[in-house]
Amino acid sequence: MIVTSALTKRYGQVLAVDQVDLDVRAGDIYGFLGANGSGKTTTVRMLLGLVLATSGEVELLGRPMPRAAAEVLAHVGALVEGPAAYGHLSGRVNLSLLDAAGRGGALRTRKRRISAVLEQVGLDSVGRRPVRAYSLGMRQRLGLAAALLRTPRLLVLDEPTNGLDPQGIREMRELMIELHKRGSTIFLSSHLLAEVEQLCTRVGVLDRGRLVLQDQLADLRAPTGRTVVGTPDLAAAQALLDGRSQLQGDRLLVRGADAAALNAELVAAGVRVAELGPERRTLEEVVLAATDAAGTPGVDAAADRQRARRR
Amino acid sequence: MILVELRKLVRRPRTWVTIGLLDALPTLVAVLLAITDLGPSPGTGPAFLSAVLSDGSLFPLAALGIVLPLFLPVAVAVVAGEAIAGEAQGGTLRYLLVRPVGRTRLLVAKLVSVVGFVVLAVLVVAITGYVTGALLLGDQPVATSVTTSVSGSGLSQEEVWQRTGLAMGYVMLSMLGVASVALFFSTLTDTPLSAALGAMALLIASTLLLTLDAADVLAPYLPTRYWLAFVDLFRDPILWRDVIRGALQQGAYVLVFLGAAWANFTTKDITS
Numbered sequence: 376m377i378v379t380s381a382l383t384k385r386y387g388q389v390l391a392v393d394q395v396d397l398d399v400r401a402g403d404i405y406g407f408l409g410a411n412g413s414g415k416t417t418t419v420r421m422l423l424g425l426v427l428a429t430s431g432e433v434e435l436l437g438r439p440m441p442r443a444a445a446e447v448l449a450h451v452g453a454l455v456e457g458p459a460a461y462g463h464l465s466g467r468v469n470l471s472l473l474d475a476a477g478r479g480g481a482l483r484t485r486k487r488r489i490s491a492v493l494e495q496v497g498l499d500s501v502g503r504r505p506v507r508a509y510s511l512g513m514r515q516r517l518g519l520a521a522a523l524l525r526t527p528r529l530l531v532l533d534e535p536t537n538g539l540d541p542q543g544i545r546e547m548r549e550l551m552i553e554l555h556k557r558g559s560t561i562f563l564s565s566h567l568l569a570e571v572e573q574l575c576t577r578v579g580v581l582d583r584g585r586l587v588l589q590d591q592l593a594d595l596r597a598p599t600g601r602t603v604v605g606t607p608d609l610a611a612a613q614a615l616l617d618g619r620s621q622l623q624g625d626r627l628l629v630r631g632a633d634a635a636a637l638n639a640e641l642v643a644a645g646v647r648v649a650e651l652g653p654e655r656r657t658l659e660e661v662v663l664a665a666t667d668a669a670g671t672p673g674v675d676a677a678a679d680r681q682r683a684r685r686r
Numbered sequence: 687m688i689l690v691e692l693r694k695l696v697r698r699p700r701t702w703v704t705i706g707l708l709d710a711l712p713t714l715v716a717v718l719l720a721i722t723d724l725g726p727s728p729g730t731g732p733a734f735l736s737a738v739l740s741d742g743s744l745f746p747l748a749a750l751g752i753v754l755p756l757f758l759p760v761a762v763a764v765v766a767g768e769a770i771a772g773e774a775q776g777g778t779l780r781y782l783l784v785r786p787v788g789r790t791r792l793l794v795a796k797l798v799s800v801v802g803f804v805v806l807a808v809l810v811v812a813i814t815g816y817v818t819g820a821l822l823l824g825d826q827p828v829a830t831s832v833t834t835s836v837s838g839s840g841l842s843q844e845e846v847w848q849r850t851g852l853a854m855g856y857v858m859l860s861m862l863g864v865a866s867v868a869l870f871f872s873t874l875t876d877t878p879l880s881a882a883l884g885a886m887a888l889l890i891a892s893t894l895l896l897t898l899d900a901a902d903v904l905a906p907y908l909p910t911r912y913w914l915a916f917v918d919l920f921r922d923p924i925l926w927r928d929v930i931r932g933a934l935q936q937g938a939y940v941l942v943f944l945g946a947a948w949a950n951f952t953t954k955d956i957t958s
Binding site: 476 | 780787788957
């Protein structure tokens with residue numbers, strides 16, 4: 376769906392995006408991670424033909440961009456850096472004007488499509504109120520409605536939950552999952568690790584303009600071959616597993632991936648087990664490792680770190 | 687896309703407020719003239735104003751003469767300066783472009799909508815001018831039905847109509863130069879205000895230089911040089927020289943600045 380090769384953007388002396396090779400496949404929910412200022416938005420804008428690349432190629436839906444923009448973008452819905460609409464007009468009129476502005480939005484079906492997407496994003500009861508009077512969350516939904524108007528094959532969403540309250544974030548997430556089920560490929564650019572971890576099947580990490588990591592989330596978070604054990608009888612367990620275990624916080628990390636066998640062994644020896652499971656790296660650890668390898672840590676993970684700890 | 691832009695233009699409250707304000711000045715002048723009966727002496731003041739006391743049918747022209755030097759170009763500069771920069775500032779430009787609307791198409795649509803505004807503004811000013819002229823100002827006896835041309839000979843009612851139409855067309859054309867300059871600036875910046883002010887600065891400079899004998903060599907190239915040439919359409923016979931030069935000059939401005947606007951806009955990184 377999206378393939379870039381050696382995509383580069385230079386602003387004067389600054390290399391904003393440096394030799395990025397993205398590979399987003401049909402059916403993916405692709406999480407595009409990076410700190411603010413890492414070049415995410417510039418990359419997204421290059422994908423959509425808004426910013427012209429200094430060098431490198433972009434292919435969208437198998438066609439070269441920006442050359443085939445007129446044809447390709449008709450099948451792409453996008454939310455770039457926050458929603459925008461004409462404040463003095465209602466949401467419905469805004470959608471109607473935008474739909475009429477380009478090709479591929481049949482007049483015959485326009486009314487029906489607009490009603491359908493407004494219902495989908497939960498804005499159908501807003502009526503004729505001008506967008507000026509909308510809350511930020513409502514504007515965000517209107518932006519999403521605009522992106523969905525022609526049932527796009529690819530959705531490019533740049534920070535879609537920015538400015539939303541927890542309830543709005545949850546609704547946005549559910550909406551994305553539903554759209555994905557209906558067959559849209561989703562490219563989600565975000566600086567929120569938790570959001571990406573919950574939603575995405577594939578992840579790319581951008582750090583100061585370079586793509587330092589790109590893989591299936593399931594592979595990145597595959598079991599490490601160790602098992603985590605939580606037990607009130609810590610000393611007894613350590614004695615039993617002599618040499619095979621390592622204390623981490625109030626839990627033990629045990630070499631060996633067979634949790635069932637380990638459980639049997641512990642219980643047979645009279646060690647009570649409160650918690651037991653394969654060790655997985657969190658996305659945060661994966662991302663930090665990747666960005667650390669490339670230099671200083673780049674993903675702002677303060678909020679995510681807290682959530683990870685709670686989990 | 688063109689229809690969409692025109693719809694946006696007429697749905698915008700600001701369009702009508704601007705035209706309303708544009709209209710207010712000539713209407714005020716008409717009311718003052720009607721009450722005081724004190725016209726400027728022939729040859730002074732805005733064009734045609736000395737004649738309207740006796741002949742209200744000339745007031746549409748007088749009204750255009752009143753708004754032409756400043757009000758109309760300011761309004762056009764604001765509307766055209768807003769064209770691209772306004773969308774950029776509101777963030778809607780990126781959504782239009784990924785809709786997708788081709789950049790050239792968008793520029794053309796914006797130009798058409800600006801032309802639509804110019805036509806609308808000139809028509810409204812002329813029509814209000816006609817109405818106020820007929821209601822408030824002098825009406826020559828129907829029997830003679832002859833309006834005096836600027837040169838002193840008579841013009842029939844039909845001729846006056848024809849020439850008024852020509853004059854309106856010429857005024858619209860004169861505004862296209864301003865419009866393309868403002869449109870070009872509008873593609874340079876993301877703030878509509880700077881674009882409009884840039885275009886106005888050019889007009890003010892042009893007006894200033896025209897009063898300067900030392901700048902005579904520049905005069906034929908200054909955008910405001912031939913604006914008032916529409917008066918020549920009411921000479922008998924019509925003095926075409928300045929009108930034609932003005933039309934050619936505006937055409938050149940349109941060509942150069944639209945070309946520049948196109949070249950800039952189609953190769954620009956949209957970061958708004």
